[in-house]
Amino acid sequence: MTEKNSELDQATLRLTVGACASLYVIVVACLASDFDTYVPILWYMTFFFGVAVPLRMAVKRWPGHFFLRRLFAMTLDYASLAFALIVGGEGTLPVYAAVLWVTLGNGMRFGSRYLALATAIALSTLGVIFLLTPFWRGQPYLFLTLIVTTIVVPAYAHILLTRTRIASEEAIAANQEKSRFLAQASHDLRQPIHSIGLFTACLRDARLGQEELRLVDNIDRSLHIVSQLFRSILDIYTLDNGQLEPQAEPVHLGALLQDVVKQNTEAARWAGVELRLRPCRHWVNVNAGLLATMVQNLVSNTLKYAPGQPVLIGVRPKGSGLAIVIYDKGRGIAAEHLPEVFKEFYRVRHVRDKDVEGLGLGLSIVKRISHLINLDIQLDSRLGQGTRAMIQGLERVAPRAAVDRPVPTQSRLQGLRVCLVEDDANVLMATSALLEKWGCEVETHSDGVGVTSDCDIIIADFDLGTKVSGSECIAAIREHRGWEVPAMIMTGHEIERIRHALHHMNISILAKPVRPPELRATLLELTKTFASIRT
Structure with missing residues (x-):
């Protein structure tokens, strides 16, 4: 994730404020009887933009924390404002708003240290203006109000910054603690689920009667549901963690889809679904594990919401690449629900629906993985006719050399x-x-x-x-x-x-x-x- 360039934002704001101040001076000059008074300000603004534009280009070209560059930028800002207020006198009084704008902008973007520095420079600038401008010396109480405002507003901003920093540090600490907890819980919870599954497989291969086999089948089915829920939670945690850097590699798409179908054979039998997979010989450049997770979640959805109906999985050309398409003949999704189904915990429910296991995370995980590996997910559905899910953007690559071997037993x-x-x-x-x-x-x-x-x-x-x-x-x-x-x-x-x-x-x-x-x-x-x- 790219770090936000706050100094570039401040440089952009500098040009925006300068343009607004210039426009204001032009309007005042045109309305005033002594136009010549404001001509030096306009010439100075030309000089200001001549420096501010290259400064922004330098910040964009060489980002980073350079104290002297920031100090120079603040000096430029306050010198320009001081020139306008000294030369313009009473007519440029509203330009004082830019003094507060610049002070708070530096503090909010760069922290309390720069807020204090900007406030000190602003007060010094006001002092120079007071000494050099007869108008301000004749308005001591108005000038005192500006001084107090220049102190109080940044001081309040400092309090807010401090509270925000403390809250941010607490949130970061809590998030790190949550990450440590989930990492440990992930490992500790996987172990018993893993061992129960293996013990169940041992029981299935033992010489049991029909009733005992039915009980084992029910245990296995319940364990499969728990595993799916558990994996969804861990997938969300992994994606939220932001440390996943997927590596793409050549993958046999047909073999990947065949593996997903094999892993869902028992779940499909429980749901009364016939999984039909069209053969595919294509190879694509993708992260196999994340793509398999996407397909797995889409297949799991069809087993939940289209029980008793056949499901077709295939690959078709789409543009310059390939797309994985999953069709089911379930009851479909109403048009008003389609924009929402990729949100976390969103589940399409109808009156008198029976409860369907799951947390509503499957499609959210699919959507987030699609962004992570630069794929596009599309969902089309019609009530009473079924749903089509399509994963688009798969890049074809040359197949790896392989030796055909007999299917192992x-x-x-x-x-x-x-x-x-x-x-x-x-x-x-x-x-x-x-x-x-x-x-x-x-x-x-x-x-x-x-x-x-x-x-x-x-x-x-x-x-x-x-x-x-x-x-x-x-x-x-x-x-x-x-x-x-x-x-x-x-x-x-x-x-x-x-x-x-x-x-x-x-x-x-x-x-x-x-x-x-x-x-x-x-x-x-x-x-x-x-x-x-x-x-």
Whole structure:
């Protein structure tokens, strides 16, 4: 985010006030009987603009805090006002308003230090005017009023500035405290949700009766809803934090959409929705994680508001780029609601509507991410006919060279040796149990200090305590083995930050809570890497 150039604003204001003062002098000169009295002021104003315009250009060219430049600008302002008041006498009395304007402008933009300096220069200027102008010496009480006004108004402004600064510091401190709390809560809350999901997957693979499987299905469905709500809150926190710097890379658009569909397979089954995905071979330059979040939120909305109806997801040319289009045949959105649906917590409700889970954050997150990665989101809808959501502005790029491989199956995990490093006991137990259900041979570690392993694949949490991180543990194992063992990190921290920090290590990164299908798909991809390295 670009810092506001307050000095440039003050330089612009200087030209505006100078123009207004010049116009006033011209009007007074034309109405007065002694026009020649005001001619020196007009010549001086020509000199003033000759200096003020280059000064503004210099501020724009070389922004920053330069005390001498600001002092010079204030001296120019007060010298010009003093000249007008001395030469013009009684007729230029209204120009005094510009004295207050300049004083408060410097104080409000640059702080109390400059407010005090400007006030001191203003009082000195008034003193010079009093000594050099017979009119003012003949009006001592009027002049005293100007002196008092020049002191009282900036003093009151100083009080307001002080209160504003204190309130701002308190707000910043509270925001930092909130950020620390949310960062810690993010990690701590992800862990139990993550472990519950893995335990549920273990139960689903056990030999249970129909009634027990139905109960497991209900648990999984409720957990999915909690995960969606939780991720929405964390997405809003991440976007509000303002520290997200998305990195674009070539992405296979068809594969990204297929992953989103796979992750929503169970949710679609619960909603009675058939997700139809048209094949796509295009590659685009985009941040894959943020684009996937946009598509995920749009798909989640269709599952909530268009249950029992098919949903079509496809890609179409749009201008010089591509657009992702999601169609549903739900009840649609009335025209008066469309401008509002991207606002936080806004939900379209009708009389006797049943309650729909969610906080009304999904489309708000989509809109904010679209601004962040320079995409455009468009929503068209007709009551009774359905809704079309379109993500536009995707830039096509040349596809990466890839080797087609057969679709992996779960049997390829049989006998796979996995080194699992996780400091949370429940997550360690749940992940280990699920991997063993899939046929893996699991070697578990509760911390990453001194870990050595002859494994085929490493799975590690990023945060393993104060001594060593997951990435450091992976690096140590790879160095001990002498080759780049395929590895995966599951983290409860901001995933974009972790991706950026570890982009050079060739590690797959998943954000907790991880759905079992997502974990299995990533694990199967790593088995391909392992097979290609060892052959």
